Amino acid sequence: MEPGQRKPFSQNVTVFHGRWLPEAAMPVGYAALIDAYDLNVPMPTTLAAIGQRHRVYQADGWNLYTPRHKPDADLEGHLVFALRYEGLDLAVLKTLFCTVGPEPVTAIVKASPTGAYARRLWFLYEWLLNERLDLPDATQGSYAPVVDPARQWTIEPTTSSRHRVKNNLPGTPAFCPMVFRTPALDDFVARRLGDEARRLIADVPADLLARTAAFLLLKDSRSSFEIEGEDPPQDRIQRWGRVIGEAGRRPIDRVELERLQRIVIGDARFVHLGLRVEGGFVGEHDRLSGAPIPDHISARHEDLPTLIDGLTAFDRGAARHLDPVLAAAVLAFGFVYIHPFEDGNGRLHRYLIHHVLAERGFNPPGLVFPVSAVILDRIADYRRVLETYSRRLLPHIQWRPTDRGNVEVENETADFYRYFDATPHVEFLFECVARTVDVDLPAETAFLRTYDNFKARVQAIIDMPDRLLDLLFRFLRQNDGKLSKRAREREFAALTDEEVARIEAIYENT
Structure with a gap:
């Protein structure tokens, strides 16, 4: 044996x-x-x-x-x-290498020193474990890619002359989720959704585009809070919207993530700011005992500094060489699985999507894709995507409940958050971005065109302030183009029957 x-x-x-x-x-x-x-x-x-x-x-x-x-x-x-x-x-692979030790891998390489698979295994052992095998540098054999680019997404390779391989791994040993190539992903990448969005708005007047952008930004901010089950005051929604609008301007690191957490939390009297100093989980508590019932267990707090360093290295390295949507999904879902903060992780996770898309110039200038709004519409799908890994991960985490209703992890788990299959997460995010390009962006610009036309035609027959025009349009939209009896008796009691009929006709024809 x-x-x-x-x-x-x-x-x-x-x-x-x-x-x-x-x-x-x-x-x-x-x-x-x-x-x-x-x-x-x-x-x-x-x-x-x-x-x-x-x-x-x-x-x-x-x-x-x-x-x-x-x-x-x-x-x-x-x-x-x-x-x-x-x-x-x-x-x-890393768990296996740690289990069998260096001798079997060394033997494989010695038995086939020019074999491409042997040299790839040799490289992966040293790359993953940061441990040099007792082998001389390779001198023969064609340079082989570490990752098969026909099977999984890769980046432009660097040469490892010691192993005579091309390192095209899309990350570092500190953080390197993998994404399989699928027909759906190939089709999404080929569509060049960012270019489609820019063509879509090319002929939209500047003032209309500015209003569209402002609405979509506010919609995304509000939706991000709703996903977390929160209903904050309007000023907090607007404040977070302004932060989303500035995404991509600063590189991601621990200091920046902690700054963003302070903004998103607002009132931190009952929340520990900064990296967690104890365990963390997503789930419920038993109603009688208060014991945790986790659906997902976060990374150990002892591992958080190195995991965040891994995210930072990915954001500044491999993410810049991958398709922007693919890179955004890997970074954002990697962050949410790590769950480094006591609170605010979900909104920061979605912020990271905006960060990558904006930094890479994927969005049209001044425009934010309302990804959170699409996620809110597809919340069941979103949760299923998160569970594609959480459910497979949970049985491999040994934990015990603490007397504070938290969890304490008792085994080494950091690699579970460094290396996971992000394929379903990337496909989901592409679907969300495509929805914004195919539906949300054209729908919002069309809505504003319709509203502007309605407003101009009504003002041509009645002198009415913008506030009431907004209310009038909203009432008509909510009641299939008819002004309700209640509205006619209250807010718009001054309108005559003839004026109401003309306004309803204008709405129907805009």
């Missing part, structure tokens, strides 16, 4: 770690490694197995491969299979 291996690799099974397979099959790649080495790490969303049929197919969260794809039943065989067919799962 190899060092670190606890049991033989699985043979044909119909159920694997509680997950049914489409047929009796042999788990391979990451699934086999997690099982054999008893790795405490979230399972990949999709697992691989060798089936009985002579065709490759996908079903029920499994990729089934043919008997000719069967790897050798050892550490190297399953690692090479994973790299070739499953892409990189950095959390699994």
